[in-house]
Amino acid sequence: ILLEYQLGRWVPRLREPRDLYGVSSSGPLSPTRWPYHCEVIDEKVQHIGWTPSFPEPVYIPTGLEMEPLYPNSKEDTVVYLAEDAYKEPCFVYSRVGGNRTPLKQPVDNCDDTLMFEARFESGNLQKVVKVAEYEYQLTVRPDLFTNKHTQWFYFQVTNTQAGIVYRFTITNFTKPASLYNRGMRPLFYSEKEANAHNVGWQRIGDQIKYYRNNQGQDGRHYFSLTWTFQFPHNKDTCYFAHCYPYTYTNLQEYLSSINNDPVRSKFCKIRVLCHTLARNMVYVLTIATPLKNNDSRKRKAVILTARVHPGETNSSWIMKGFLDYILGDSSDAQLLRDTFIFKVVPMLNPDGVIVGNYRCSLAGRDLNRNYTSLLKESFPSVWYTRNMIRRLMEKREVILYCDLHGHSKKENIFMYGCDGGDRCKALYLQQRIFPLMLSKNCPDKFSFSACKFNIQKSKEGTGRVVMWKMGIRNSFTMEATFCGSTLGNKRGTHFNTKDLESMGYHFCDSLLDYCDPDRTKYYKCLKELEEMEKHINLEKVLDDSDTSLKEVTLDLESSSHGSDSSESNDSQTYLLKLSSQV
Structure with a gap:
């Protein structure tokens, strides 16, 4: 510590920035802390680094893209449901690992229903409803302690079937304009592709459309992003994201x-x-x-x-x-x-x-x-x-x-x-x-x-x-x-x-x-x-x-x-x- 005399008193200053304290050569610098009520799975999500051999082209609309609209039907099957962003009115305190009570388990994969998960670092997914055999309606979670800012999504999908055309539609975006209407494609990651072929995040999707839907909240209209996709492998663990995750x-x-x-x-x-x-x-x-x-x-x-x-x-x-x-x-x-x-x-x-x-x-x-x-x-x-x-x-x-x-x-x-x-x-x-x-x-x-x-x-x-x-x-x-x-x-x-x-x-x-x-x-x-x-x-x-x-x-x-x-x-x-x- 260096003492400097300023305005009639001694002021302590560091001679130079100190090295990090608590650094382990074998792991992270400090445990990640979550709001106490957040549910967090034990599994640590990791992705390999990879660059495509060729530039990935943007999507060219055909003009035939569908605009699915989903009525609020109680008969549809909810296959994933996370806690509300505003379950608590404000941040209270944090804990390593978040909520310590046993995690709610998703529905059993007793059939061909896709399984969803987002209770991991940087993950975001609020709710998934199965509206048809191979079609899913999704909502993303607003920023914690708010009821807005729905843009980022990052979630896991398991129990996949190869060769089936699935449709995914996220229905609660709030921005009227989006790069998804200018050719942007969602990102996809397959663990089997990563392990077998060293392939990482890639741009995917067909029939991509961003449009105003029939839902809204607090006077705001909601917008949907829809796309179709065929998984490359059976029983794979896959991820979708808005942009390349960096946690x-x-x-x-x-x-x-x-x-x-x-x-x-x-x-x-x-x-x-x-x-x-x-x-x-x-x-x-x-x-x-x-x-x-x-x-x-x-x-x-x-x-x-x-x-x-x-x-x-x-x-x-x-x-x-x-x-x-x-x-x-x-x-x-x-x-x-x-x-x-x-x-x-x-x-x-x-x-x-x-x-x-x-x-x-x-x-x-x-x-x-x-x-x-x-x-x-x-x-x-x-x-x-x-x-x-x-x-x-x-x-x-x-x-x-x-x-x-x-x-x-x-x-x-x-x-x-x-x-x-x-x-x-x-x-x-x-x-x-x-x-x-x-x-x-x-x-x-x-x-x-x-x-x-x-x-x-x-x-x-x-x-x-x-x-x-x-x-x-x-x-x-x-x-x-x-x-x-x-x-x-x-x-x-x-x-x-x-x-x-x-x-x-x-x-x-x-x-x-x-x-x-x-x-x-x-x-x-x-x-x-x-x-x-x-x-x-x-x-x-x-x-x-x-x-x-x-x-x-x-x-x-x-x-x-x-x-x-x-x-x-x-x-x-x-x-x-x-x-x-x-």
Whole structure:
């Protein structure tokens, strides 16, 4: 401990972040804690890593897809029923393993009925009704202690029969628009395929349709997702998911591997930033080459965070790709560690991740609207993250902050930034340079034309806006689609985990370009942005005002509630869309 004399009193500070305590080389860092009433099965769900040999195409609608509507019939068979999300009015306390009473058992598999299960880490499924011999109506569980945010699903299916066309329909989504109507397919995993052929998660499904149904609640209409599928094996254990799962246990095992590595642990220090409401640990990583005694450089800082929204698992895969690269042995990774200090919070909302929430913490609130909150006990992870960044800024310049997210309505990967309506031309253009560089480094994944930089009042509690107001000029949210790309060679295909992980590398590559002492690339991008600005000014003069309003409205609707997503009527919409033409 280092004592510093500040404002008339001694203040204790850690000389550097401590290594993790309680780390076992043979297992997770700490037991996973659940709300006390949650039922949790003993079986530990694990999946192999795998990348398809060929890009997986999006689904092309035939126009003949069915729209099943299910009346509330008491004659149908309920084959799975979990506890309500709001069985308890609020979070009370947590326990390792959750509820200690004997688990309710599902129906006996005495016939050909499929068996369902989701009482495992990150699982989400509320109810399953068998409506026909091979047809099942499903509902997903809202975020705990809320009655909304139904988007994430992840569940197990057993007692399968090969060659049978099954239909699954999830009937309680609340978003009117979905990537499932733009070609996105559900994810499927077969344990027999994994064991026999080393095949992991794959995109599947036919007759896929997302549509408004005949149900609703509290004045809200519900929407259904339906698909058909044939299982590859009899008596298999299979899983369906909205996106590639990445659990809190996955993170802890990854951090354990770093901590037990004699090389990586020298320049990656892991400590506990805080504890969540359920007393799970929120970790912060400090990544930098240790300075020698005679080296007095004051390095600038870069901050990355992820998984404030638990259902946006794609953000964890991007984070993993970033960490794999920055902790690697390449010369560029070494240069980045020599040049910067990286502060990384890889999972801001572990409680939500554990229980299978889509958006909220156990406070029943969206943490990414509460970065301005003073309620440390209610929102500890964002409170301590903001405080950590504020203290860091007292010591050194933070050149970039980026919060990683997933997006449910748009394809590709893109960024939201902040300009606050500042019409200072130099600042206005500079804030767009890093996203433009990123689009050049991965043109088949990252869309500069989808980036926006306005600040809506409803977004003032988000991480990127709060950090920008604290003085970080380059403050971004990176949004990754749940679906895939409309760009280049990847057009019309889904992103897989390797695609998402590669964005971590491209982020590092773009950071090197942005801070390169040779400013050639920087000024080339600045020049390109200036040319775009000239085009947009010309468009404003020549373009029909009705068309402009239509374009702005479409952008507003497509970003609404997709994620952190600024609902933006950014006047630079045309500027951004011209990027590919200049």
